[in-house]
Amino acid sequence: MTHIAVIDYGMGNLRSVAKAIEHVAPNATVEVTGNPNRVRAADRVVFPGQGAMPDCMRELDHRNLRPALLDAARNKPFLGLCIGLQMLFDTSEEGPTEGLGLFSGKVLRFSEEHLFSVDGQRLKIPHMGWNEVWQLGVHPLWRSIPDGARFYFVHSYYVQERDSGLAAASSRYPHSFTCAVARDNVFAVQFHPEKSAAAGLALLGNFVHWKP
């Protein structure tokens, strides 16, 4: 039976994430855990995050989860969600904070001055609601999900990767930004699949069956 660990480092409620995975993988064992040994024992790892990235990084290290997390990100199917995507990069403007440095690049805040839609409406921060996700190439986690499908976002910061080829999808607010990255056994998204109805459940189901 597949053992999926949802990493809990005390930042927010992971109930929805766990419930959504259980919904698409009724035969899997889904464990919400802050124990590094349980993360090491898992077959697949989900790395969520909410709140502020400086707090997330502090709490992660406070629980000594960094080595187990980096180990998982190198060796087994790994899914980052929201701040769990942002934390994989070098640095963030929020704080500013050092990230985990798994990916080269930085996390930037949406700039108020430039947030106007094509018809001149002021766009709000956080970027909150359902936006189109445009896939960049084929990936097993996009299987059966239409290109441009809408997912639920809520965030004020976005990632800007340095390596071409890392981005797996982009979205627009109003400018294009990377909303998913993929490399080897790691897939990470800015949106919340656990709150994105059918499209989100499809992505989580694809992750559960992914053999990178």
Add this chain to the structure above:
Amino acid sequence: MGLAKRIIPCLDVNAGRVVKGVNFVGLKDAGDPVEVARRYNEQGADEVTFLDITASSDGRGLILPIIEAVSAEIFIPLTVGGGVRAVEDVRVLLNAGADKISMNTAAILNPRLISDAAHRFGSQCIVVAIDAKRADTPSGWGVFTHGGRNATGLDALAWAEECARLGAGELLLTSMDRDGTKEGFDLALTRAVSDAVGVPLVASGGVGNLQHLVDGVLKGGADAVLAASIFHYGEYTVRQAKDFMAAAGIEVRL
């Protein structure tokens, strides 16, 4: 194309049961919040808001198993409001499965509740609900409590800006002049707040037909529209509302 405008049905819950009529064909139990939320999800609701209107203290905890049950099977954002008085209330509701917590009177009495909750849980899950109506204040709208009966002395526009400054990630603005009238949103109020505040704005109060939803977005500048009775009484489905808005040129999730 990009971010869609959201349609949010609102359910009033009293002691664990949905109150006000819910007329769906084939609904086994119109008072069961889980069944009603499931139906709205099937219709394409972008979020669901639960407003706990329980007055008696012994019935208040009954919202928690509802949130737990809904969040275990409906995978769209859930907002819960009503009776939120302390950071601990926010924590308990988030742990039950709510994504956003809406606070109203308690935030007026103690604005630090907004900043404390935003600091602890993140602005993304803190909504401040503002009940506004015409009053002799600088903007022309005041903030009221107790269903519009009690004036707080606060100016609605100034309070909205203060809420955003304190860390609210979204505002739910209800016109108490329009609530229940079916005459449409107070568009001048909605527009004034939307233009002044940088966080997303949900318009509420007065929706009687689908054109009102369109006006709330196009004229009021709302990022989302909340309605109760037009959906509860089976006048329109959420899907019909979205089709109507799309035909008016508004980007929605279909």
